[in-house]
Amino acid sequence: xxxxxxxxxxxxxxxxxxxxxxxxxxxxxxxxxxxxxxxxxxxxxxxxxxxxxxxxxxxxxxxxxxxxxxxxxxxxxxxxxxxxxxxxxxxxxxxxxxxxxxxxxxxxxxxxxxxxxxxxxxxxxxxxxxxxxxxxxxxxxxxxxxxxxxxxxxxxxxxxxxxxxxxxxxxxx
Numbered sequence: 046x047x048x049x050x051x052x053x054x055x056x057x058x059x060x061x062x063x064x065x066x067x068x069x070x071x072x073x074x075x076x077x078x079x080x081x082x083x084x085x086x087x088x089x090x091x092x093x094x095x096x097x098x099x100x101x102x103x104x105x106x107x108x109x110x111x112x113x114x115x116x117x118x119x120x121x122x123x124x125x126x127x128x129x130x131x132x133x134x135x136x137x138x139x140x141x142x143x144x145x146x147x148x149x150x151x152x153x154x155x156x157x158x159x160x161x162x163x164x165x166x167x168x169x170x171x172x173x174x175x176x177x178x179x180x181x182x183x184x185x186x187x188x189x190x191x192x193x194x195x196x197x198x199x200x201x202x203x204x205x206x207x208x209x210x211x212x213x214x215x216x217x218x
Contacts, residue, residue: 071114072105073121074098082129088211095203096196098122112188119195123202130206134166137209173201 081094102118103109109118141158148154177197184190 069108069114071102071109071117071121073102073118075122075125077101078122078125088207091207091210092204095126095200096122098125099196099199112192115192116195119192119199123195123199126199126203126206130202130209133206133209134162137213138162140213169205173198173205176201 075098077097077100078094079098081097082091085091085094099115099118099122102121103115106114108114138159141162145154145157145159177194180197181190181194184193
């Protein structure tokens with residue numbers, strides 16, 4: 046449903062460094078971010094959770110603080126947020142389809158919620174990819190480029206999850 050990286054960016058990230066030895070692994074856990082989210086009720090509180098697991102991972106070992114280690118830490122946290130995003134999207138889609146079905150005969154409704162949710166999410170994916178490719182290009186070929194791109198993926202995926210989590214709230218439905 047939500048791709049982690051665009052093809053060009055993924056290829057660039059793969060070539061960012063040498064192949065890892067088996068003992069060169071990041072020490073990552075979702076717990077810092079998951080624990081923070083468990084107590085976060087507002088969008089603002091949820092935003093404070095973004096990057097917590099990555100920061101802990103980077104600080105956990107010398108390898109975590111290398112360019113490749115930082116990228117891997119961010120990619121692992123991005124996968125955490127991506128899973129939450131996909132689950133939230135699925136729940137919202139089911140809710141939207143139910144709402145659309147209940148209101149199918151209402152002539153005032155000209156746009157189905159499920160259709161607009163699907164179109165929005167499909168448009169967001171290339172927007173995220175283009176934004177993070179731009180972030181990568183700002184690194185101008187240096188080692189920071191991959192780190193910029195992986196953190197962009199993390200931030201944008203988390204923000205989209207937070208947006209979808211709170212999207213229906215103002216309507217009180």
